[in-house]
Amino acid sequence: EAQVTQNPRYLITVTGKKLTVTCSQNMNHEYMSWYRQDPGLGLRQIYYSMNVEVTDKGDVPEGYKVSRKEKRNFPLILESPSPNQTSLYFCASHGQAGGRQYFGPGTRLTVT
């Protein structure tokens, strides 16, 4: 089954404690993205990747890092989380420029 998986689904952490949210897709897609979803703001892109070792900033990249060492994986790293990063995070992938995006189930992060 074609899918995008994220882990963990829920995470509560404290300010400053480094964390990683994993994302994996089984569709051999070149393109992967991370979004955050906040009430009234829709989905905003954090980072994206066009292929292995090729990443770039989206609209709200501050406080986040990503890496793309393998085609299937695209982890999101928060080196020093802050309360304003409390949000619902989605990973997405698509197979070609302009192709249909597939979203993961989301990770709800709370930073206290």
Next chain:
Amino acid sequence: GENVEQHPSTLSVQEGDSAVIKCTYSDSASNYFPWYKQELGKGPQLIIDIRSNVGEKKDQRIAVTLNKTAKHFSLHITETQPEDSAVYFCAARGTGGYQKVTFGTGTKLQVIP
């Protein structure tokens, strides 16, 4: 960059009635307009899309219309059912190397049985 506005933010309809959600975009070069449905606790799922060379597209009870001149597009759901209750997002994709997708702010649709 692209800016997508979506209205209304909430919409309540009686079961069987129609629902319409409207979006406008700013970048006249945008050429692809997908609509996503997000059910509670899940990620967004594509339900229909339209490209800039088409004015209307229909899939059973769902239709999307595009007015390129006015830079707006709409989602129409007919004969609504309780399972249509969800948050709906419109989006616009521009041209260029990465073809970034910009999302609207979402519409929470409630279908009242």
